[in-house]
Amino acid sequence: MSKLSYAYYPGCSGQGTSMEYEMSTRALCEALDIDLKEIPDWSCCGSTPAHACDHVLSAALSGRNLGLAADMGEDCVLTPCPSCLTNLKNAGQHMSGSEEFKEKVNKLLDEPIGEIPDVKSVLQILFEDLGPKGVKEKVIKPLSGLKVVTYYGCILTRPPKLMEFDSEENPISMDRLMEAAGAKVLPFPLKTECCGASHGVARKDLVMKLSGKLLDMAEQLGADAVVTACPLCQMNLDLRQGQVNSANKTSHKLPVFYYTQLLGWALGLPQAQLGLDKLCVNPMPALRGIGKKEDAA
Amino acid sequence: MKIGVFVCHCGSNIEGTVDTKTVAEASLDFPEVTFATDTMYACSEPGQDGIIEAIEEHKLDGVVVASCTPRMHEPTFRKTLERAGLNPYMFEMANIREHVSWIGKDREANTNKAADLVRIAVEKLRRNQPLTPKEFDINRRVLVIGGGVAGIQAALDCAEAGLEVVMVERESTIGGKMAKLDKTFPTVDCSSCILGPRMVEIAQHPNITLYAYSEVESVSGYVGNFEVQVKKKATYVDWAKCTGCGECVEKCPSRKAPDPFNELLAPGRAINIPFPQAIPKKAYIQAEHCIKLTKDKCGNCAKVCPSDAINFEAKDEIITEEVGGIIAATGYDLFDWTVYEEYGGGRYPDVVTSLQYERMLSASGPTGGHVKRPSDGKEPKKVVFIQCVGSRDKSVGRPYCSGFCCMYTAKQAILTKDHIPDSESYVFYMDIRAPGKLYDEFTRRAMEEYGAQYIRGRVGMVYPDGEGQLVVRGADTLMGTQVEVKADLVVLAVGAEAAKNSPQLAEKLRISYDAYGFFMEGHPKLKPVETNTAGVYLAGACQGAKDIPASVGQGSAAAAKVIGLFSKEKLKSDPQTALVDIKRCIGCGKCAETCPFGAINMTEFRGQPKAEVLETVCQGCGLCAATCPQGAVQLKHFTDNQILAEVEALCRF
Amino acid sequence: MPVLEGRELRIIGFLCNWCSYGGADTAGVARFDQPTDLRIIRVPCSGRIDPLFVAKAFMNGADGVLVSGCHPRDCHYAEGNFYARRRLEVFKNFISVLGIEPERFEYTWVSASEGQRWQEVVTKFTNQVHTLGPLAPVPEISLDRLAATETAQP
Amino acid sequence: MLEQLKDTIKKALPELDFVIGWGMGFDALHATPLFMYEPEDVDKLVWGPLNVHNLATYLPALKGRKVGIVVKGCDSRSVAELLQENLINREDVVIFGAPCRGTVSLTKIRKVIGNTGLIEDVNYADGTLTVKAEGASHEMALKDIRADKCGYCRFPNAVLSDHFVGEKRAPQVEEDTFEDLAEFESQPFEERRDFWMKEMDRCIRCYACRNACPLCVCRDHCVAQSRDPHWLSQQDGVRDKFMFQIIHATHLAGRCTTCGECERACPVDIPVLLFKRKFTKAIKDTFDYDAGLDPEATPPLLAFKANEDNIKEKEW
């Protein structure tokens, strides 16, 4: 098999709030021999107020990046961020579906876009192109005994006609990857429930309720950690865990990982590359417990 | 030839968007048309009389009616011609309603197109020959496929009328879905008490031959003379000897076999008798679960059988039956609801189907009629019913309403209260559809007398709360809020879909089926139990979801159709068959090779090989005519020259 | 009557009686609007349709030909459409060598219940033919004679 | 090799009514079918690139008689096809095969030498044909003047024979790539139509194409001349002539072995083989079937599969 290689769109949160997601994604892909070619001079995906007021503008923001990727000669763009994914995919699908729309978008662009590349999440290609088996082969530090719940969030698989990946109600891609890394994945019934992110600023009380429910259920199932694939979800569950605790009078101390971090860990990547120090809830007790519980059992 | 053209207004159905007078005037210019008129309703009595008068007055010898589809009224007008003393086949129709007036509003274009259609009908008619049907004998036996309540009704009605009936049932017992039900709505009477005696009658009726655990393998022939191959699947039990005592079932050590009769609610034995009232009450072995058949060990059943009926060597058997008519009554199956991941996709044991719940309620079911949660065997106190699971849902490809779920949900809510008086029932519904006699009253009783809480809205999610209960979250569209109900048991009112392998059976029967696999009736209103294939009729839910009274009604209707068919002395074949011009035939045999009906024989004429059509076997498809390179085989009324004339007429201007 | 100048093209449909003709009826009953170009010739089965009828239509000046029958496996005569499929497919391939765009000829399957599908098929095909425009009929007379009549009537 | 072939035929002749081969025609360039009844007739037999005719054409009319036939590779495929259609009996036909290097196209020769009516002498040796006409001598490499069909021939040896004389030749090509067709179809549709209009206009409706075709088995009952069915009028317009070629080609779909007799026989040089080539390609692409290789095969248009491998009609 030839080496897997894709155009790569990091997205803005990877430069800030979810730096560790970005770091760990790159480290993981390198370790898995997947070539991520960063789109030169990439710009905002349009996951701003743009898409709420002007579809053409929003598509042009995404379209510029797709055009740049096409110029690289790549036919598939990856991004770790579900929001970027939604916008890039939406723009691509809309333009492929309507020449008229494409023309409107092209008017806004310096370089009109021609061929429209595919857009996928890093998770999708890990699951589909490489496969859990491919991950398992490279695991050197299995996550034995680590009980996790996988939390996909609301937009990674939705709407299904746009995302064309995994089940929108009961996704399993992250589950399989975590299992491949040796973790025990608990049957989490709230995989795609809303964490409240979209109301994060205006209605904090909702976030407390919704994220709290997720943490409660994870705790109840006996999870050692939550695994996510979305910067916003991760932020709500991790950064706001303290707030949730005080609002709901709970005392959760659940580390909330990006799946890339845990996979990287299992592949034996150095901590520095995984950005574990960026997590708010200390992950180390959970990570240290790996292997031990099993020995005890 | 003198051709009369009658252009029908069909009230305003045609006249509304077609200028029928102009069409009639234009028709008068067509070759050999000597009379043309527009008429209000050609098919009405005055309309038909008008045609007859015109035939007599103008000495017409051919008629074109421009009106609706020939699939509807061609037989009507042929009879009109016959009454006027003409050969009924000197007739053609131009479909200016379904194909013109109803599909566009451009009056000019429609009028123009209508005239074109009349023109091709005239050109075809000019080349028609008077035809006379051939008569042939009827085999007065009927095949009923499926032994559910519709099939049972049809079989008994036919048998009572003196016909010999062959019934083929896929499962080891007849009774179908109704046999699995505990009670029936809206009377709440015991399902097996009303169905049981009818099943016994099937077994005992001297005119009925029952093949249970059997399937239709192939069907050939044509109305009046079908030949049917029935595959009797191996049961490994000699049913002639089996007394149904059940000793073998008791002693069978293979206890993880599926029990389809109980909807897989509990495991069954490899050797099994579905239920105490089974007809025939005989044991059968599920080979893939039998220790003897898979591993050549055990053989307990053979050891304990008092009548020595077990035969591990048994093989499938093919039986040929000859019948004159066929009633398909293959019923329905439940939609595979596990595509609903939001309801757990089958991962939560306490989410069950309505039919599973029915088995739980039934005294003959695996719980002996006690409602118990599959997960822990506890009696549920809060039961949530979710309606329209696999009905009225485009996203799962089932946009239709299954019709009976509203009613059985109400029934199950009532029975829940009867079984567990301190229980609460919640029903999530979209609309209540209860249009039958006493139906709406029944659903009201569920709400008002039995206190079932009806919540109008779809359920978005069911998930375990981690503490042994299920959270059911849905919308309450009347309140405009989201609601969450904690439930001990969730019952899904799963919709009906066509029985599995329906399309395959339809193909064997050469009948049509719709996009969902339900069999197509001859006409949605006027021929609800007929099909497009003469001699094949439909009864029950195989045609579309139906409740018990409707299925029984259709069973009787189908039986009446067969009895009517068989009441004729002889049947007449459609004379629009193929014909060989032996002067032109070179005897290459390509027609005989491709004929789907074996209706072409190769014979010899003056030492030369020639093809010959068996007129009563020929079904008139015309494949031979399209196959013969020199055009020596022609299909009467669809000859090359007729089709060429139609093409030519359409292209001439 | 001639097709309406400038608005309609000459499109001929060959439909099997049991499925597609019924499907067109169903579309009519449901009042599904359709372009008016198509003229339907009813035949018992798609197996009756000798591809040469299609050829003849093109020779005589049809701009498009549409054949429709029962879905495979659903033939009223069990096998007619299976043979038709092979013959029509090969024929569709063939006509490009004649200089006839293959898009002028389509064959498809529409059942008696698929009124909506029939509407889609007719609309799509009519648009397809309109995109290609009219196809000149092959002259019934020799080219010299044609040239003579053309110069006679400028 | 020719002598060996003659000997073989002479040995078999007593059992047969006659053997059909080729002899010299009215000049040195034109061969003609030779019916050999007596051993001395066999001495007139010739073999080489001038043996253009496909003699299988004669066989169906001789059904019931025991005859021999000399075949090239392409001719043998016609025999196989006739056997498949039960138009001849295998036991009544004795097939003499020999390796073929290709046959000439007289049209191409005419293009080189100007007029094939003035032939004085012809010699063929080692892939070179030397024609003397009007006092001038023309040397032509066979590959330059051979019939187009020989350029893509995959079966230079008889695919079935009772006696095969000489050493089998390797085919020139493994695969027929239909470049001729691709070239023709690189023209816009309208130009293709115009091309055929002009070509068809020349047709004299002599039906040599049909009668030379070994697989036009309707013979005296061809639809071209019948009134019932009345597919064609007797007009000499382009329409009926064109339509006839379409009928001919369509009736040959899945049966035609592209022996090229139709085109060769045409007295006014209309390239009618191209129609059959198109069908042959469609049949090959769709059913992976070559006509005339297996007398036991069922031709694709007389068969079907419930799920066709290469037909994607539902995608429209």
Next chain:
Amino acid sequence: MAKYLKKDDLGSWLKELGETYKVIAPVEEGDAVVFRRLTDERTLRIDRQATQGPKGVLFPACEELVSFKYVKDPENPEKTKVEVKETVEAEPTLIFGARPCDARGFDVFDGAFTKCAVKDNYYMARREQAIVVSLACTKTETTCFCNWVGGSPDGTGGSDVLLTPVTGGYLVEAVTDKGEALMGGKLLSDADDARQAEAKKLLQEAKDSLREAPDFDCMPEQLYALFDNMDFWEKQSAKCISCGACTYLCPTCHCFNITDEQQGKEGSRIRSWDNCMSHMFTNEASGHNPRPTKAYRLKNRVGHKFCYFPDMHDGHIACVGCGRCIKSCPVALDIREVVTAAKECRLPEEETSDD
């Protein structure tokens, strides 16, 4: 008086004539040479015998005899009458480049269509308005045998003007009064003796190059005698594939078929060439066919040309020896061989005496 036309002036001459006549000449078309109306786009080809002769100009492959139309009485649509219109199409036509054999074919036509009791108006109208300018043959082909059947490379039968190619141009001679009318053209000059002598020499060489003509006087008798010898005809016809190339290319074959072709209420009665080599030629409505096999049909073809027609038309053989039937025959069936074989066939005398 013979005239001379410069080779370079031929085109201009024809163009000039084109003002008065519809000029039909052999032109290149595909790989063939056929007679067509001469236009600027077409290329004249007179260096070889045309693939098909000019017979279609006077006797078209297909012509409408009458057109007819059913007309309904607007007052009473049950009454229909048929309107019939005869279509005789003729205009001044000049056939250029026919070979002497081709032109002689028109003699045969004249015999069949204009000199019998029943005259063919359609043919006559065209014949009267046609002028035939032939081109003598200074070269002969292997298939040429005009000398066997009374023709010659410089034969004038059927022609109005005869051109003979000489160095740098053509010798132009009027054959008929009609032809004389063309002699006045400005491009024609008087031909000098040298040119006339050259023409004579070239034509003599052409005549000498032809195979010696056998004596066909005995042919009618011989063919009648062979009438029932089907064994002979079967062998002769064995290789025939029953197509119509020979008849349709033959300058003398004039058999025709008449059919009505109707579309809707209108139609036409057309006459088209028929072909005696086809089964259909004598197929009777009952299905019976008096000439059931190709042996019968070949016998008829040869018999008609060399026996029955001469019998009816003062010994004029209905063959002009152009050789097209030989060279265009898909199986190179050589009529010379058949006729020679018939001539040389020893009749089974014992059988005759037994009768």
